[in-house]
Amino acid sequence: MRFSVNRDVFSEAVSFAVKLLPQRTTLPILSGVLIESTPAGLTLSSFDYEVSAQTTIAADISEEGSILVSGRLLADIASRLPNAPVEFSTDDNRISVTCGSAHFTLLSMPVEEYPTIPQVSGEQGLVPAEEFATAIAQVAVAASRDDVTPVITGVQLEVTGTKISLVATDRYRVAVREIEWDGGADAPSLTALVPARTLQEVGKTFGHSGTITVSFTSKDDREIIAFSADDKTVTSLLIKGSFPPVRRLFPEQVDNYAVINTGELIESVRRVSLVLEREAALRFSFSIDGLTMEAIGSEHAQASESIDALLTGEDIVLSLKPSFLIDGLNAVRSEFVRFSFTKSENTNKPGPMLITSQSSKDQPGADSFKYLLQPNLLLR
Amino acid sequence: MGRDDGAGRQVTVGAADDSATPILHIDMDAFFASVELLERPDLRGKPVIIGHRDGRSVVTSATYEARKFGVGAAMPVSKALRLCPHAIVVPPNYAAYSHFSREVMRIFSEITPLVEQLSIDEAFLDVSGARRLLGSPATIARLVRERVVTETGLTCSVGVAASKFVAKMASTRSKPDGMLVVPKEQTLAFLHPLPIRTLWGVGPATEESLRRLGLATIGDIAEVPIGALRSAVGVAGAEKLSQLARGHDPRPVETSRVEKSVGHEVTFHADITDIEQLRVELLRLSDKVAVRLRERGWVTRTVGLKLRWSDFTTLSRSHTLPEPTSVGRRLHEEAVALLDALRPLRPVRLIGIRAEQLASSGDGALLWDPDEDWREAENSVDAVRKRFGTSALAPASLLGGPRGSAGGTRTQPFSED
Numbered sequence: 098m099r100f101s102v103n104r105d106v107f108s109e110a111v112s113f114a115v116k117l118l119p120q121r122t123t124l125p126i127l128s129g130v131l132i133e134s135t136p137a138g139l140t141l142s143s144f145d146y147e148v149s150a151q152t153t154i155a156a157d158i159s160e161e162g163s164i165l166v167s168g169r170l171l172a173d174i175a176s177r178l179p180n181a182p183v184e185f186s187t188d189d190n191r192i193s194v195t196c197g198s199a200h201f202t203l204l205s206m207p208v209e210e211y212p213t214i215p216q217v218s219g220e221q222g223l224v225p226a227e228e229f230a231t232a233i234a235q236v237a238v239a240a241s242r243d244d245v246t247p248v249i250t251g252v253q254l255e256v257t258g259t260k261i262s263l264v265a266t267d268r269y270r271v272a273v274r275e276i277e278w279d280g281g282a283d284a285p286s287l288t289a290l291v292p293a294r295t296l297q298e299v300g301k302t303f304g305h306s307g308t309i310t311v312s313f314t315s316k317d318d319r320e321i322i323a324f325s326a327d328d329k330t331v332t333s334l335l336i337k338g339s340f341p342p343v344r345r346l347f348p349e350q351v352d353n354y355a356v357i358n359t360g361e362l363i364e365s366v367r368r369v370s371l372v373l374e375r376e377a378a379l380r381f382s383f384s385i386d387g388l389t390m391e392a393i394g395s396e397h398a399q400a401s402e403s404i405d406a407l408l409t410g411e412d413i414v415l416s417l418k419p420s421f422l423i424d425g426l427n428a429v430r431s432e433f434v435r436f437s438f439t440k441s442e443n444t445n446k447p448g449p450m451l452i453t454s455q456s457s458k459d460q461p462g463a464d465s466f467k468y469l470l471q472p473n474l475l476l477r
Numbered sequence: 478m479g480r481d482d483g484a485g486r487q488v489t490v491g492a493a494d495d496s497a498t499p500i501l502h503i504d505m506d507a508f509f510a511s512v513e514l515l516e517r518p519d520l521r522g523k524p525v526i527i528g529h530r531d532g533r534s535v536v537t538s539a540t541y542e543a544r545k546f547g548v549g550a551a552m553p554v555s556k557a558l559r560l561c562p563h564a565i566v567v568p569p570n571y572a573a574y575s576h577f578s579r580e581v582m583r584i585f586s587e588i589t590p591l592v593e594q595l596s597i598d599e600a601f602l603d604v605s606g607a608r609r610l611l612g613s614p615a616t617i618a619r620l621v622r623e624r625v626v627t628e629t630g631l632t633c634s635v636g637v638a639a640s641k642f643v644a645k646m647a648s649t650r651s652k653p654d655g656m657l658v659v660p661k662e663q664t665l666a667f668l669h670p671l672p673i674r675t676l677w678g679v680g681p682a683t684e685e686s687l688r689r690l691g692l693a694t695i696g697d698i699a700e701v702p703i704g705a706l707r708s709a710v711g712v713a714g715a716e717k718l719s720q721l722a723r724g725h726d727p728r729p730v731e732t733s734r735v736e737k738s739v740g741h742e743v744t745f746h747a748d749i750t751d752i753e754q755l756r757v758e759l760l761r762l763s764d765k766v767a768v769r770l771r772e773r774g775w776v777t778r779t780v781g782l783k784l785r786w787s788d789f790t791t792l793s794r795s796h797t798l799p800e801p802t803s804v805g806r807r808l809h810e811e812a813v814a815l816l817d818a819l820r821p822l823r824p825v826r827l828i829g830i831r832a833e834q835l836a837s838s839g840d841g842a843l844l845w846d847p848d849e850d851w852r853e854a855e856n857s858v859d860a861v862r863k864r865f866g867t868s869a870l871a872p873a874s875l876l877g878g879p880r881g882s883a884g885g886t887r888t889q890p891f892s893e894d
Binding site: 243245246266268269270271341343346376446447449469471472473474 | 800
């Protein structure tokens with residue numbers, strides 16, 4: 098195999114291919130990046146049986162062939178090469194890399210043992226890349242990081258008609274966002290539970306790609322989703338199991354709500370939380386005079402702060418975990434934020450609080466983002 | 478209760494320098510047995526064993542007269558009776574023991590608020606602040622012993638020292654019905670000749686590892702290079718032992734002990750192989766653990782199962798839950814799953830369940846809770862039991878029929894170690 102490739106193009110392709118590789122793998126071969134030179138160009142792939150990444154770039158191919166090299170090492174080398182064309186050539190399983198006056202010799206792992214990268218060719222549709230990336234960032238924070246319950250470590254994608262919605266929960270909160278879906282005429286309804294970590298990488302990778310093609314395949318009991326744009330494709334095995342029916346938790350209509358300046362609130366919550374012990378909650382009191390936050394820390398320290406809040410309906414006191422609240426406030430992406438307070442039939446459990454965007458003090462936001470958070474029990 | 482029978486007893490009779498020894502360790506003498514003697518004065522001076530004569534009950538306590546024959550706690554009653562055939566076996570009466578426990582703890586708390594209860598019959602007191610009111614630590618120790626005997630009729634032994642572990646070792650040395658002051662500057666002279674096993678926290682396994690190094694006394698530990706200790710008992714253990722052997726123990730008397738886990742276990746009359754019977758037993762134990770969690774306002778994240786086969790091999794298995802709970806039903810499901818994973822079962826001698834990774838139930842509320850109905854039901858059961866007594870309401874499978882448990886279930890408020 099022999100080819101020559103632009104240094105920046107190559108470096109970018111390698112960094113994409115290794116990004117989703119696991120940090121540790123039981124099979125050394127899976128830590129490799131497969132490089133194939135074909136008449137169509139140079140293809141770089143990685144795959145660990147769950148997630149794959151594949152990209153094709155232009156290169157000057159003088160001899161076709163394939164090699165498999167350590168992904169991390171190749172990425173480190175590619176990012177530090179001098180600004181000159183990169184030349185690859187092979188002699189048996191020895192790979193020679195030359196760039197300007199720099200020269201490396203690498204060993205190829207056995208290509209024939211490398212698994213076949215899944216090709217996805219089922220139902221597909223298009224999403225606007227930037228909005229999709231935003232929606233992922235807004236929703237994925239609510240996904241559970243606890244492998245004890247795998248189904249909630251994913252983000253549920255639900256396609257109906259011309260909409261695709263993203264839903265995630267860790268049982269303490271639920272985040273939902275809906276965006277446009279172009280599945281052509283008579284697009285079928287689909288659902289897919291995608292690992293949150295993979296989806297977050299997809300958002301970061303494809304955020305500026307214009308339009309992303311999303312495809313679904315079910316083969317040999319393996320359900321796979323693929324995201325492609327700009328000659329790059331990421332595939333992921335779906336998480337098995339049924340996602341909890343969280344939509345029923347959202348209230349239809351709420352009369353008791355408060356509108357607060359988002360930035361001001363984030364600042365105050367961070368400040369007041371400083372005295373809290375880990376996992377402890379902040380106490381929020383809403384009244385006609387505004388919002389007062391109180392942190393009862395250890396015996397050593399306490400803190401409180403009041404800010405403006407426009408309350409509609411009854412006064413209310415809630416206990417909220419600051420980290421969960423901040424996640425919601427960062428995700429809402431609007432100047433103001435609305436807290437809607439639901440009622441609970443159970444006297445032992447406060448009703449959940451809904452966070453939505455608000456473009457001004459009296460104008461609800463136009464987006465569909467919703468973040469539902471369960472307040473803690475008030476202990477006094 | 479220790480294995481010691483009062484041989485090698487060491488007490489302080491006259492004056493001792495107690496100016497720098499504010500820590501008292503008070504240990505009731507043969508507590509359960511002594512409580513029984515209050516009811517049965519006719520048994521005084523005789524060897525008495527608390528336990529059940531039938532089945533495979535173990536000795537929970539014994540009078541010093543019985544201990545002289547080698548009878549010790551946790552020994553099967555049958556073995557104790559071989560050692561001391563004329564011993565009188567009295568079944569335990571836990572209600573009476575906890576009554577007297579509360580009485581003595583009340584006396585301690587009237588001396589100082591700094592009381593750390595270690596178990597049903599022992600406690601640490603820090604009397605630094607009581608000197609002005611009540612006198613020196615040795616004077617207070619005499620006062621405690623006098624009050625306990627006049628107000629309850631029971632005797633206790635008191636160790637007075639500069640630190641907790643030395644005070645505890647001193648009370649053991651002074652048993653029964655004694656007091657030993659270890660003046661601060663004599664701490665090392667007191668500790669170093671003692672055998673390693675008397676050091677608080679040294680069990681048979683550690684003792685064996687140290688013995689292999691040729692170490693026999695606490696003084697030996699203090700002299701050996703820490704590197705050698707590390708290879709025998711690990712880095713953390715070596716550091717701790719070396720500090721203790723030099724008389725260092727910075728742990729203060731803590732009035733509210735944080736429990737790290739809650740557990741209940743039961744030893745059977747006869748080994749059980751029937752998995753259904755074990756499941757029912759686990760239901761009873763889960764119910765008890767859950768009640769204790771709820772009483773304290775706690776939830777657990779990890780459920781542990783303990784199983785001892787008839788050959789005394791003991792297994793522990795645990796599982797972490799997706800979300801914390803205090804629902805007995807849930808604990809039972811998890812424990813049964815752990816039990817099923819151990820099949821095929823050998824004959825089971827002991828089974829226990831433990832709730833670990835405890836947190837306050839106020840932390841972190843869930844949006845939805847798969848156990849909500851059970852939680853409500855169990856809260857209602859708690860309310861009924863509070864009003865009408867513990868036996869007023871129980872799961873149907875625990876009603877009637879022969880009870881598998883023998884010798885009562887042992888409640889284990891596990892400590893941090």
